[in-house]
Amino acid sequence: xxxxxxxxxxxxxxxxxxxxxxxxxxxxxxxxxxxxxxxxxxxxxxxxxxxxxxxxxxxxxxxxxxxxxxxxxxxxxxxxxxxxxxxxxxxxxxxxxxxxxxxxxxxxxxxxxxxxxxxxxxxxxxxxxxxxxxxxxxxxxxxxxxxxxxxxxxxxxxxxxxxxxxxxxxxxxxxxxxxxxxxxxxxxxxxxxxxxxxxxxxxxxxxxxxxxxxxxxxxxxxxxxxxxxxxxxxxxxxxxxxxxxxxxxxxxxxxxxxxxxxxxxx
Numbered sequence: 001x002x003x004x005x006x007x008x009x010x011x012x013x014x015x016x017x018x019x020x021x022x023x024x025x026x027x028x029x030x031x032x033x034x035x036x037x038x039x040x041x042x043x044x045x046x047x048x049x050x051x052x053x054x055x056x057x058x059x060x061x062x063x064x065x066x067x068x069x070x071x072x073x074x075x076x077x078x079x080x081x082x083x084x085x086x087x088x089x090x091x092x093x094x095x096x097x098x099x100x101x102x103x104x105x106x107x108x109x110x111x112x113x114x115x116x117x118x119x120x121x122x123x124x125x126x127x128x129x130x131x132x133x134x135x136x137x138x139x140x141x142x143x144x145x146x147x148x149x150x151x152x153x154x155x156x157x158x159x160x161x162x163x164x165x166x167x168x169x170x171x172x173x174x175x176x177x178x179x180x181x182x183x184x185x186x187x188x189x190x191x192x193x194x195x196x197x198x199x200x201x202x203x204x205x206x207x208x209x210x211x212x213x214x215x216x217x218x219x220x221x222x223x224x225x226x227x228x229x230x231x232x233x234x235x236x237x238x239x240x241x242x243x244x245x246x247x248x249x250x251x252x253x254x255x256x257x258x259x260x261x262x263x264x265x266x
Contacts, residue, residue, distance in 0.1 A: 019265045019266060020202070020265070020266045021215075021263045021264060021265045021266070022196040022197065022198050022202075022263070022264045023196065023197065023261065023262075023263065023264075024194055024195060024196035024197075024214065024246065024261070024262045024263065024264040025194070025195055025196075025260075025261055025262065026192055026193075026194050026214075026216060026256065026257075026258050026259065026260050026261075026262050027192065027193050027194075027195070027258050027259065028161065028187035028188050028189055028191075028192065028193065028258045028259075029159075029188040029190075029191035029192060029193045029248055030158075030159060030161075030187070030188040030191075031164070031185065031186070031187045031188075032158070032185070032186060033182035033184070033185050034059060034060075034155060034182055034183050034184040034185070034186060035174065035175070035176055035182050035183060036060075036062055036155060036174035036175055036176060036183065037152050037155075037176050038062060038152050038153065038175070038176065039173070039174070039175035039176070040062040040063050040064075040153065040173070040174060040175075041062065041063040041171065041172070041173060041174070042060060042061075042062060042063075042168060042169070042170050042171065042172045042173075042174050042183065043061045043062060043063040043064070043170060044060065044061040044170055045059070045060050045166065045169065045170060045183070045184075046058055046059055046060065046061070047059050047060075047163050047166075047184070048163060048166050049163050049164065049165055049166045050162065050163060051162065051163045052161075052162055053157045053160065053161055053162065053163060053186060054157060054160055055157055055158065055159050055160050056156055056157065057156065057157045058154050058155070058156055059155045059156065059157055059163075059183075059184060059186075060154070060155040060183055060184070061153065061154055061155075062153040062154070062155070062174065063153070064150055064153035067146065067149050067150040067153055068150060070146045070149070070150075071143070071146040071147055071149075071150050073146075074139065074142045074143035074145075074146040074147075075143050077139035077142070077143070078136070078139045078140050078143050080139075081136065083132040083135065084129070084132040084133065084136060086128075086132075087125060087128040087129035087131075087132045088129060090125035090128060090129075091122065091125040091126055091129055093125075094118070094121045094122035094124075094125040095122055097118045097121065097122070098115070098118040098119050098121070098122045100118075101114055101115040101117075101118035101119075102115055102118075155183065157186065159186075159188040159190070160188065160189065160190040161186050161187050161188040161189045161190070162186065162187055162189050163184055163185070163186050164184075164185045164186060164187050165184065165185040166183075166184055167181050167182050167183060167184065167185070168181050168183055187258075189251055189258065190250065190251055190252075191248055191249065191250060191251060192248070192249050192250075192251050192254070192258050193246065193247075193248050194214055194227065194246045194247050194248075194249065194262065194264070195244055195245075195246035196244065196245055196246055196264040197240075197242045197243075197244055198242060198243055198244065198245055199241065199242055200236055200241045200242060200243065203236070203243060205266070206229070206232050206245050206266075207229070207232065208229055208230065208231065208232045209228055209229065209230075210228065210229045210266075211226060211227070211228055211229075212226075212227060212228075212229060212247075212264050212265060212266055213225070213226055213264070213265040214226075214227055214254075214262050214263070214264055214265075215262060215263045215265065216256040216260050216261075216262045217260050217261045217262060220255070220256035220257075220260065223254065223255045223256050225249070225253070225254045225256075227247045227249055228247060229245050229246065229247050230246075230247045230248055231244075231245065231246060231247070231248075232244075232245040233245065245264075246264075
């Protein structure tokens with residue numbers, strides 16, 4: 001999708017005086033309140049109100065001493081392979097013994113029972129190896145799980161944007177429930193959402209993909225953006241007799257900020 005920015009020096013919205021227009025708003029694509037996915041103590045905040053943020057950036061750290069210890073223990077278990085080596089050695093020894101007993105039994109130097117005992121010993125060694133492998137696999141799974149638990153103690157930014165508000169400080173209790181205060185309010189600033197509320201009588205005149213002109217409020221009213229509508233509501237709000245339509249655009253395709261009113265001209 002391409003966007004065109006028209007800089008009309010000395011010309012403002014009266015150029016569209018005879019054109020149908022609707023009130024609209026330019027807003028960040030998303031505004032979200034950040035909460036902790038786990039209950040705990042907020043150990044550190046890496047940002048504050050007004051800080052620019054990048055997608056994937058660590059915003060906050062929840063106290064994680066227990067999780068760090070559990071992760072270290074789980075990692076150690078993945079490195080302990082003594083039982084595996086012992087079981088493999090037993091198989092090697094038991095296999096040689098069983099082969100020897102087989103030959104001796106065939107030549108009637110030992111009883112068939114001796115051969116059966118050797119085979120049982122080999123099967124037991126194989127079973128022990130299987131258990132050792134399963135234990136190692138379980139240890140690796142628990143290590144990955146403990147890593148995930150530890151990683152949940154870090155809170156990451158879901159998008160590029162800015163911190164709008166900081167609600168609490170280090171030392172506060174945090175959690176995932178609505179009853180707990182959010183940590184931050186952040187806004188996505190690399191994308192803008194432009195939305196207009198339109199009377200029902202224009203429903204058949206507005207189509208997805210339609211090109212419209214956006215005139216922001218003063219002092220940005222000489223910066224007129226031409227955009228394509230990427231959404232048109234297909235459900236009418238019965239109480240007001242209106243529907244919404246708008247577009248999501250890259251913020252660097254226009255020269256005006258978000259959080260302002262505008263007019264959408266057909």
